[in-house]
Amino acid sequence: MFVGHFAAGLAAKAAEPKAPLFLYIAASQFMDWGWSGLVLAGVEHFRMAPTLPGSPLDLYDMPWTHSLPGALAWSVAGGAIAKYLFKVPTRAAAFVGAAVFSHWGLDLLVHRPDLEVWPGGPRLGFGLWNHPVPEMIVEMGLLAFAALFWSAQRTREGRSTWTAGLFLSGLVLVQYISVALPKDGPPQGMALSALATYLIVTALAWLLDRKPASL
Numbered sequence: 001m002f003v004g005h006f007a008a009g010l011a012a013k014a015a016e017p018k019a020p021l022f023l024y025i026a027a028s029q030f031m032d033w034g035w036s037g038l039v040l041a042g043v044e045h046f047r048m049a050p051t052l053p054g055s056p057l058d059l060y061d062m063p064w065t066h067s068l069p070g071a072l073a074w075s076v077a078g079g080a081i082a083k084y085l086f087k088v089p090t091r092a093a094a095f096v097g098a099a100v101f102s103h104w105g106l107d108l109l110v111h112r113p114d115l116e117v118w119p120g121g122p123r124l125g126f127g128l129w130n131h132p133v134p135e136m137i138v139e140m141g142l143l144a145f146a147a148l149f150w151s152a153q154r155t156r157e158g159r160s161t162w163t164a165g166l167f168l169s170g171l172v173l174v175q176y177i178s179v180a181l182p183k184d185g186p187p188q189g190m191a192l193s194a195l196a197t198y199l200i201v202t203a204l205a206w207l208l209d210r211k212p213a214s215l
């Protein structure tokens, strides 16, 4: 699961529009922002295993970001940042927190068993990554559905809907690049490019959700 996570951000925006889209988009990948940062800092670890079917990521050590208590802590932190730093209403902040936690739920679906129930405890993961074509269909399907909900919400607000098509095209491009990129570099390089991708997508969400200045 890569760009599919953003589906949760779009769906949350459609369900509770009182937080900005970029916050929801950042929230849906907040755990991976942390993961990229901690991989770069040498705290969490992964390796490339090109012999694995589907995604070559062997995510053998990520207790701080992808264990169940880790995910819950990131979700609470995400909700608190939304409420106290970005001053969004409490209900919207709760949706931001839920968008953060959605990351763990979607990872559970696709990851091979690498999500610890508690640090050092049993590992969960239904392994859809081992079946790349159905995995891609699920990921893109979720995105398409969520984009429809987001478009409907924008229509209700009397705003244009071409943004959904543009955002979706951007995400498909990101997904294509991430699949096509060579996978033989150091893990830190991959963590850095993931972090850059999340920043770019968040900036794109901010740009597309901006209200016209004259209003």
Ligand SMILES: [Zn+2]
Pocket: 031, 032, 035, 066, 103, 107
């Ligand atoms: Zn993740």
